[in-house]
Amino acid sequence: MRYLTGLLILLILLLAGCQWAAMSPPPPRPEPEPIAVAPPSSPLLASAQQALARDDLAGAEGYLERAIRLDSRNPLLWHTLAQTKYRQGDYPQTIQLGRRSNALLPPNSSLHRENLRLMAAAHRQLGQEEQARKLEAEL
Known part of the structure; x- marks a missing residue:
């Protein structure tokens, strides 16, 4: 009988300890340091801008x-390609890339x-003055 009483007391103490541990908040976790990673498209964009500067x-x-x-959601890449197409005289493609x-x-x-300015200029080159004015009205 003493054995069961001792076991019961031990069980009660154990459960009380578990309840106390559950009530205390967990220790704060340190914030992970941000990882500074340049997008893989950055060197390619820089090379493209250098090529544009020398008219390549x-x-x-x-x-x-x-x-x-590598980075199809980067609007600057699409814009720079639109500028390139404009300089090549491919005005319909300029408009599509600007969009x-x-x-x-x-x-x-x-x-x-x-x-919008670039697309308006492309529309003008195509003789589409009305579309160019509509785009400029959005500015």
């Missing part, structure tokens, strides 16, 4: 297409407005 439009296009394969870039941007951003 085909080279810039190649760099940008590779960068877009693609704008789809990834908030409407009040400066890059969104720059895309």
Whole structure:
């Protein structure tokens, strides 16, 4: 009988300890340090911009297409490719790429407005003055 009483007391103490442990908050975890990783498309964008500066439009296009394969949600890559296409005289593609870039941007951003300007210029080159004016009205 004493054995059962001792076991019962031990069980009660054990359960009381478990309840106390459950009531205390867990120790705070340290915040993980942010990992600074440059996007893999950054060096390609820099190379494309250098190629554009020296009028190597085909080279810039190649760099940008590779960068877009790595980071297709980057509106700056689409915008820069649109600029390249404009300089190559491919105005319909300029408009499409500008739209693609704008789809990834908030409407009040400066890059969104720059895309609108570029698309309006492309429409003008195609003789589509009305579409150009509509885009400029959004500025």
